[in-house]
Structures are given as structure tokens and as C-alpha cells.
Amino acid sequence: xxxxxxxxxxxxxxxxxxxxxxxxxxxxxxxxxxxxxxxxxxxxxxxxxxxxxxxxxxxxxxxxxxxxxxxxxxxxxxxxxxxxxxxxxxxxxxxxxxxxxxxxxxxxxxxxxxxxxxxxxxxxxxxxxxxxxxxxxxxxxxxxxxxxxxxxxxxxxxxxxxxxxxxxxxxxxxxxxxxxxxxxxxxxxxxxxxxxxxxxxxxxxxxxxxxxxxxxxxxxxxxxxxxxxxxxxxxxxxxxxxxxxxxxxxxxxxxxxxxxxxxxxxxxxxxxxxxxxxxxxxxxxxxxxxxxxxxxxxxxxxxxxxxxxxxxxxxxxxxxxxxxxxxxxxxxxxxxxxxxxxxxxxxxxxxxxxxxxxxxxxxxxxxxxx
Ligand SMILES: [Zn+2]
Numbered sequence: 001x002x003x004x005x006x007x008x009x010x011x012x013x014x015x016x017x018x019x020x021x022x023x024x025x026x027x028x029x030x031x032x033x034x035x036x037x038x039x040x041x042x043x044x045x046x047x048x049x050x051x052x053x054x055x056x057x058x059x060x061x062x063x064x065x066x067x068x069x070x071x072x073x074x075x076x077x078x079x080x081x082x083x084x085x086x087x088x089x090x091x092x093x094x095x096x097x098x099x100x101x102x103x104x105x106x107x108x109x110x111x112x113x114x115x116x117x118x119x120x121x122x123x124x125x126x127x128x129x130x131x132x133x134x135x136x137x138x139x140x141x142x143x144x145x146x147x148x149x150x151x152x153x154x155x156x157x158x159x160x161x162x163x164x165x166x167x168x169x170x171x172x173x174x175x176x177x178x179x180x181x182x183x184x185x186x187x188x189x190x191x192x193x194x195x196x197x198x199x200x201x202x203x204x205x206x207x208x209x210x211x212x213x214x215x216x217x218x219x220x221x222x223x224x225x226x227x228x229x230x231x232x233x234x235x236x237x238x239x240x241x242x243x244x245x246x247x248x249x250x251x252x253x254x255x256x257x258x259x260x261x262x263x264x265x266x267x268x269x270x271x272x273x274x275x276x277x278x279x280x281x282x283x284x285x286x287x288x289x290x291x292x293x294x295x296x297x298x299x300x301x302x303x304x305x306x307x308x309x310x311x312x313x314x315x316x317x318x319x320x321x322x323x324x325x326x327x328x329x330x331x332x333x334x335x336x337x338x339x340x341x342x343x344x345x346x347x348x349x350x351x352x353x354x355x356x357x358x359x360x361x362x363x364x365x366x367x368x369x370x
Contacts, residue, residue: 173338206255241281
């Protein structure tokens with residue numbers, strides 16, 4: 001028969017410091033998990049009270065992360081929530097562009113549009129047409145619209161001495177965006193219209209320039225009391241916010257408005273031969289929301305744009321596609337290949353995120369008759 005030998009356990013010195021287990025100690029639960037021990041190794045796993053407190057604290061911390069009924073089921077965060085986020089991101093990546101493209105097709109076919117018009121886009125600097133107006137330029141030059149679009153730029157963008165380069169870049173960009181030929185781009189390079197962040201251009205000087213370009217017979221029409229004619233039907237420029245508050249942009253608004261108002265000034269029965277549309281400046285937070293600004297834009301159009309006059313729609317909305325000719329990729333090409341001198345690092349942020357690369361909304365300016 002085997003003889004069982006009873007061996008008195010060896011008690012480590014630190015255990016000797018323990019007092020008898022008190023009630024408060026029994027409240028500490030659960031006991032720390034003790035791994036399966038061989039008989040002769042138990043001594044190594046005897047715990048002091050401090051050890052137990054420490055393990056209890058760790059166990060509580062662990063349970064917080066694994067308790068689904070506790071702190072919002074953070075235990076599921078690692079796997080379930082992460083999967084939830086991935087699924088949501090995947091659905092958004094599919095649904096949002098699809099919804100946007102569907103909306104863009106509705107807008108291009110059902111919303112008010114300009115057809116068979118002679119249109120001038122009035123800008124302050126080479127690259128304004130691509131960075132701010134590209135959805136409008138591409139939509140208005142689309143084959144089948146019958147429009148003839150030209151760009152008039154009132155400075156060569158010579159602030160950094162690149163004026164001559166930028167003139168060529170503008171012509172190249174304009175053709176990429178859909179203009180018929182480089183000659184449809186005109187650049188005015190005069191000292192009274194300097195490319196400057198601090199210069200406000202004289203609105204009377206702008207109005208005078210526009211008058212000589214598009215309504216040179218105005219004075220004769222007035223003297224003969226016949227309504228004036230013009231060489232364009234539509235003039236498009238910035239609004240009084242200038243998108244970026246650039247004083248050159250804002251000057252264009254005031255100059256263009258003065259020009260169009262002058263066409264019919266003092267003649268209540270006359271109708272302006274030119275419709276002036278301005279590009280809506282949106283608040284800062286909306287500028288960088290890309291296609292997500294579609295809904296606010298459409299709501300603003302639905303609420304604020306006059307729709308009764310079919311010949312002169314009060315609001316125009318243009319949504320660029322996401323791929324192919326005439327889409328935002330064409331606008332990116334106009335910037336990257338057209339305006340090479342301007343493609344510094346932060347411009348990539350603008351052309352990727354800015355809603356103006358995808359969305360344009362224009363408003364018809366009401367003409368004051370005095
Ligand atoms: Zn500009």
C-alpha cells in the first residue's frame with residue numbers, strides 16, 4: 001500500500017503578516033482567479049490582502065470592458081462596434097455618391113436651365129473659373145445646350161509676377177472645362193484692376209469696361225429712346241460675398257450690377273437685355289463639405305429662388321458628376337493641368353473638399369430701376 005505522507009505547507013514570510021480575514025475583506029469579490037496549481041506550487045500563489053485588492057481592482061476593470069449591460073456594452077466596442085463602423089462607412093461610400101448622382105441627374109433634367117444663350121463668366125483672376133465656377137461652366141457648355149460661353153478675366157493674376165503664365169493657363173483651363181476655343185477667354189491687364197488682396201476695384205470703371213465690351217450702343221439707344229441691345233444675354237459673376245471675401249471678387253459684383261442697372265436706368269418700360277446671375281457665397285462650414293452640401297443648396301433654392309418666370313429663372317443649380325467628361329474630375333484636370341503654377345499643397349484640399357468644385361448655385365439679381 002502506498003503510504004500517504006503529510007507534509008506541512010511551507011508558509012512564506014509575508015503571509016505571516018496577515019491578520020485574520022475580516023468581514024470587510026469578504027466583501028471583496030470575486031476572488032482572484034487562481035490558476036490550476038500543483039500541490040507543491042501552491043505556496044507560490046498565496047496572496048496577501050494587498051494582492052487581493054489589486055487583483056479585485058483589475059478584475060473590476062476587466063469586467064467593465066466585457067460587461068454588455070454595463071458601460072454601454074463597451075465590450076462589444078472592439079469587435080461589434082468596429083464592425084458597425086465599417087459597415088456604416090461602406091454603406092455611406094456606396095449610398096451617398098449614388099444618391100448624389102441621382103440628384104444631379106434630376107437637377108440637370110428638371111431644374112431651370114439656360115439654353116441658346118450667349119453667356120459671359122466674369123472673373124477676377126485666372127483659376128477663379130475652375131476653383132469656383134467649374135460646375136456652372138461645364139453645365140452651360142455641355143453639348144446640346146446651344147449656349148456660347150466666354151470668360152472675361154479682369155486681371156492676369158500677376159501678384160507673384162506670373163501674369164503671362166497665368167493668362168495661358170486660363171485659356172487652357174477654359175478649354176478643358178468646355179469652352180469652344182482658347183479665343184473665348186479674354187484677360188484684361190490694366191493697372192486699375194490689380195491682383196491684390198487689399199485692392200477694391202472701382203465699380204464705375206468695371207461698369208464702363210463692361211459697357212464698352214457688351215453694350216457699346218447704349219448711349220445711342222438712350223438718345224433714340226429705344227431699348228438697348230447687347231452682345232451677351234447672361235452675365236455671371238461673384239455675389240457680394242465673393243465666395244472668399246476677396247475684395248477683387250466683391251468688386252466684380254458691384255461693377256456688374258452697376259453695369260446692368262445702367263442699361264435700364266430711368267426707363268421703367270425697358271427690359272434689361274442682360275440677366276445678371278451671381279454665385280452664392282455659403283457660410284464657412286458649408287464650403288468644405290463637398291457633395292454633402294447638396295441638400296442645403298437645394299433647400300435654399302426651393303425656399304429662396306423665384307420660379308414663376310420661366311424665361312428668367314430666379315435660381316440656377318448645377319451639380320457636377322463624379323466621373324467622366326464634364327464631371328468634377330474634369331474640373332480637377334483644369335486645375336492640375338491648366339493652372340499648374342497654382343497647384344500648391346493647400347489647393348489639393350480645396351479641389352477635393354470644396355463644395356464649389358461640385359456644386360454651384362446662382363441667383364438672378366433683381367435690377368433696380370431709377
Ligand atoms: Zn480670385
